[in-house]
Amino acid sequence: MSQGPRSGLAAVSAALLAMSRHLEVRDVLKTIVASARELLDAQYAALGVPDDHGGFAQFVVDGVSEEQWRAIGPLPRQHGILAAMLHEAKAERLADVRKDPRFEGWPDAHPDLADFLGLPIRDGEEIIGALFLANKRCPKPEGSCGFTQDDEELLSILAQHAAIALTNARLYERSRELTIAEERSRLAHELHDAVSQKLFSLRLTAQAAAALVDRDPARAKGELHQVASLAAEAADELRAAVVELRPAALEEDGLVATLRTQIQVLDRAHTARVTFTGAGLRALPAAQEEAMLRVAQEALHNALRHSGAAHVDVSVKRRGRGAVLRVTDDGSGFDPTAVRRAGRHLGLVSMRDRADGVGGSLTVESTPGKGTTIEMEVPGG
16 A cells, blocks of 8 residues: 555544545535545545536545636536546556546646546446546656555545445435425425414405495504504414424424434534533423524534634533523634624524523623633523
8 A cells, every 4th residue: 555644544544534524415525535635645636426417516626726726617527537437437547647548638727637546436336426636746667657556446445435425425415405395394384374364364354444444434444453463463473483483303302312413413514523411401491492402503503614613512401490501612712792893793692582582691701712602591490
């Protein structure tokens, strides 16, 4: 096996673990490409996922700057060596890709590639991608390829695990799409049942008021008051249906189990370590549990997407008749006074509104460069 900067079993294990931590397809592709380039000590790496129209649905590269990638232009088509890997389902190891009879050139801004190693990524009989490396960083005698048979075997192992990771990521995204579709269907049903009758009554009352305006203004005025009352009731019903719907998992499993499951998913999906502790918490009023879940989700989103944290910890524990939620990260932090002046930044106003709405409180402790802690306490029932 080639002696690159991270050769050996530990490096392979690290690459496979990195792939398994991501759930979104794009993140999986980027991790595969970066791992392959580092393991085999190549200057460039790329992975293409073909579409059904002779091109690539996705094409991820490593070793090329953003500026250079933009200058190269549109995604490549399925031609030359790439097409051979996809259609013939075999490895390609070449001393100089430019001298291969199948070579068809590349755009002016494209980096100059020489020695080449590529493999198809297969899910059973289906070829779901092509992974390739170029320009091995090693001395190469004239006319020889820097990539070895050992490199090809290592890349084959990586491609097999890449197929599993990519398939799992596709299944995850499909599952998420189905969940969203089911939630939309459920919400539409809730809206129909909760609001449609109110709106129907409002329309009839408004029609009655319009008919009475000329011949009985006093009675028309009374009908208009009824219109206002019905409109207010419809708004309340709509708010309850859209904003206050209790998540199904929370209804079935409770706050601690729901948070634990969601955090396990986030821990797999992000490079940051996400941990959870919570036990012995008795059931809280439904509104308080939902508010705590929503605040936890908002705080986790901020920590994982914006803070650059390496570790995020979530805990829920009993305090008196109520409970305390704490979300702590070791990320970039911020100045809470500046955030208050800026308005609704980071969703803090929304989190405070949720806490206030159930009789609870929210505190935020943060310092630039020293992480953030968000704590929410609710009184219980």
